[in-house]
Amino acid sequence: MHWSMSTLPLPPYELGIHSLSGLLWTLLLLFLWHCYRMGSDLPIPGHTHAGKLKSGSRRSMMSRSGICAGTKCSARSKLLRSDQITTFISMETEEDEDQGQGYLTPVLSHALFPAQASAEAKKLYAALQEYAKRYSWVGMGRIHKGLREQVRLNDHSAIQKPHLFFLPDVPSVPFFPRDAHRHDIEVLEANCPAILDEFQAIYQRGIDSKHGWTSLGPKVHNNITQGQAVFPLYSAGVCVAGNCRSCPCTYRTILSLRTFISSNSLGSAGFWLLGPGATLGSSYGPTNTRLRCHLGLQTPPLCELVVGGEPQCWAEGHCLLVDDSFLHTLSHKDAAPRVILSVDLWHPNVAAAERQALDFMFSPDI
Structure with a gap:
């Protein structure tokens, strides 16, 4: 009735x-x-299958319409993301299920990964699959795309060409504004006097490997090098314990930063000294997933950094955010050495899930 x-x-x-x-x-x-x-x-007995189809189609229509007008945009974005994820996972399912292999089994076939890829790229691809096996493929689309396109990137000249890993669809410029990492920049600049005091203390002991320095050029009189000299606190994601004990305030300051790359080989931190007359030829950094933050400690006027064709100079007590995956050169024509504290920070457009995956892929233990 x-x-x-x-x-x-x-x-x-x-x-x-x-x-x-x-x-x-x-x-x-x-x-x-x-x-x-x-x-x-509701479905009547004997018509269960038809009822399921009807209710399923109703739910599908409700999900596509976004339930209400106020959520149309969010529903559309979720559908787009889900389509991307589905497409991405389907690429990994092209295996013989009769052999009991799942989509998480590492495969480096030509269909999924370029056969001409370097051994390092294949190693990173296997590490990504292992990460997805332990955790999830969700949010890994850009990393997967970057690994497959790395070979093509290395084959042509470009103003931005990281030689190790390029994350696609990441907006980038040679020099980033302070707002990209305002908190970390303010922390570094607030502690600049204490950091400078600790540098001067280790500098007076002498630039020597037995004191923790890594010299990249010949030394001359008065403890000044003609090339580069680095006093690392973190080297490729590994803490240099002896050097950190020599600079406790600097070490604590670095650890208080929210975006410091401390868990993988893409991140480093330390004092970087450039001697008078030194020049660095054109080069690219290893990845566009990081920014190098330079805190000026001693910055003579005739010292210039050119990144992506844009020149900049350092200023004492202030930070400079650099994307060194762009082509960059450096020249120093002053008589006094230039000294900065360099700290590697995550690129602000790298998502949290991608950072966790990159920590796994570039772990110093791998």
């Missing part, structure tokens, strides 16, 4: 003292009629 609105026994009411109770009765009866209509759509 089907009811219509004309058959509902709506109680008559008059405006006045009984109007509220009459309205409530009307709403109650409308609710009961709605429940009856919803119940009549």
Whole structure:
């Protein structure tokens, strides 16, 4: 039996003292009629399959319409993301299921990964698959795409060409504004006097390997090098314990940074000294997933850094955010050495899930 609105026994009411109770009765009866209509759509025995199809199609229509107008944009973006994830996973399912192999089994076939890829790229691809096996493929689309396109990137000249790993679809410029990492920049600049004092203390002991320095050029008189000299605190994701003990304030400051890359081989931190007359030829950094933060400690005026064709100079007590995956050169024509504290920070457009995966892929233990 089907009811219509004309058959509902709506109680008559008059405006006045009984109007509220009459309205409530009307709403109650409308609710009961709605429940009856919803119940009549349930599948009857013997028609379970048809009921499932009907309810499934209703849910599909509700999900595509975004339930309400206020959520149309978010529903559309979720569908786009889910389509990307589905496409990405389907690439990994092209295996023989009869042999009991799942999509997480490492495969380096030509269809999924360029056969001409370097041994390092294949190693990173296997590490990505191992990460997905332990955790999830969700959010790994850009990393997967970057590994497959790395070979093509290395084959042509470009102003931005990281030689180890390129994360696609990451907006980037040679020099980033302070707002990209405002908190970390303010922490470094606030501790600049203490950091400078600790540098001067280790500098007075002499630039020598037995004191923790790595010299990249010949030394001359008065403890000044003609090339580069680095006093590492973190080297390729590994803490240099002896050097950190010599600079406790600098070490604590670095650890207090929110975006410091401390868990993989892409991240380093330390004092970087450039001697008078030194020049660095054109080169690319290893990846575009990081930014190098340079805190100026001693910055003579005739010292210039050119990144992606844009020149910049350091300033004492201030930070400079550099994407060194761009082609960059450096020249120093002053008589005094230039000194900075260099700290590697995550690129602000690298998502948290991607950072976790990159920590796994570039772990110093791998």
